[in-house]
Amino acid sequence: MGNNIPYKPDLGVPGWLALLPERQPRSALQEDIEVDYCIVGAGFAGLAAARRIRQLDRNASIAILDATSAGSGPAGRNSGFMIDLPHIVASSSYAGQLESDMRDIKLNRSAIEFVGNMVREFNCPQQVFRIEGKVNAAAGKSGVRANENYARHLERMKEPCEMLNSNEMERMTGTDYYLGGLHTPGVAMIQPAMLNQQIADGLVNQCACKLFENTAVTSIHKQRERWKFVTESGSVVAGRGVLAVNGFVEKFGFYQRRLMHVNLYASMTRELTTDEISSLGGESRWGITPSNPFGSTVRRISDSGGHRIVIRNRFSYDPDLFASEVNLEKAKTDHRRSFEARFPELNRVRMEYCWSGRICASRNHVWALGKVADHLYSACCQNGLGASKGVIAGIVAAEMACDSDDDRLMPDYRQEIQPEKLIPEPFMSIGAGTYLKCREWIAGRDK
């Protein structure tokens, strides 16, 4: 099962990681070991699974294997919005059905609280995780209408939100680009690479988990009642396993032809000078998601790496999971264009970092979550919103792996249906590629 599992790192250096002091990764696995639980993948899902297993089974031995080092995978490459509200990235509006959206909000908030607790327990610096909300920004009239509809939906759910006009948007961001915005207070803004590293190190130092970085699992085998996870220079035999590898779960032999693999792209400017900061104006820290889901996510940050702008847009459908250098170059051009449209006075500011990161989605927006074989569980397919959804998946898979009926953390989780099958190739790639391009084009000024 899952032989010759391929792995290639995401492209480009994520700015979030580059801003951090150098960290010595934990050594790669060099021997054959046995543990009670083996978790493959140290992103949001894998780390949450490790923490939850430790809570449920205090004396268990736990090994976490990741093909790359903490903070360099997608969990350290995202825009850093840990979102509490419904937010289906691939939809035409963020609003869904009232009942399921209310259930989603409870789940997302439990995930945010779970991470907040780890941040406190592991004494992480403040910049790692702050609940300070975000704004859904509208650059065009259709975005304003989308925000109004979304605000009505939130009000029906008694969720606090506040409409901002163009002046208020300018006061916050320093740009007159936006016609309006919708502020919601419950989002946690994270420094993703720092959060990923701090939690990984906390699990090792304070929860006695073994972490092996730069350790790709190349195959898995059933050995009587146990699972053997084979790597290039060692192996882990475990009573229970959790696959927290997002789209790579398909390469392990599960959910094949049911998962859509998409790469996202982001850029971060160099540090702004004092003159540039005063000519820009606005607040020193803010985060905006686009009211059209295919527009640009933009953040201003002002912590240890100085004042910078981070921008994310462009999607590519990559059924083999891997982004191409060509698409990374196209993304750089798009980021530049979107940045200059918003901040023309900063047109001399170059982008210091540009990177890609893979995400995984299903046609019916459900997780690939649950038991995939005896004593083996999947915590994958976060539909683009892995900061909260990954944590939920990790917790649920951990509870399954521990045969726990303690559902206090996620009482609102209901087992979902399977991800729907994809249509055959080449129609799937043509359809998905065209869909993404059209949606990006329709996003217009929001991109």
Ligand SMILES: Cc1cc2nc3c(=O)[nH]c(=O)nc-3n(C[C@H](O)[C@H](O)[C@H](O)COP(=O)(O)OP(=O)(O)OC[C@H]3O[C@@H](n4cnc5c(N)ncnc54)[C@H](O)[C@@H]3O)c2cc1C
């Ligand atoms: C540019 C960008 C912006 C984004 N913005 C946001 C955002 O603002 N908010 C949000 O919620 N989400 C965002 N996302 C999505 C989010 O980052 C992902 O959904 C999330 O990282 C998924 O978490 P995960 O733990 O399931 O998987 P991942 O973070 O992908 O972790 C899986 C891990 O498995 C490891 N792995 C894979 N194969 C193997 C193997 N064979 N052996 C060992 N290890 C393996 C990988 O190295 C990886 O570290 C963004 C993504 C990108 C790229």
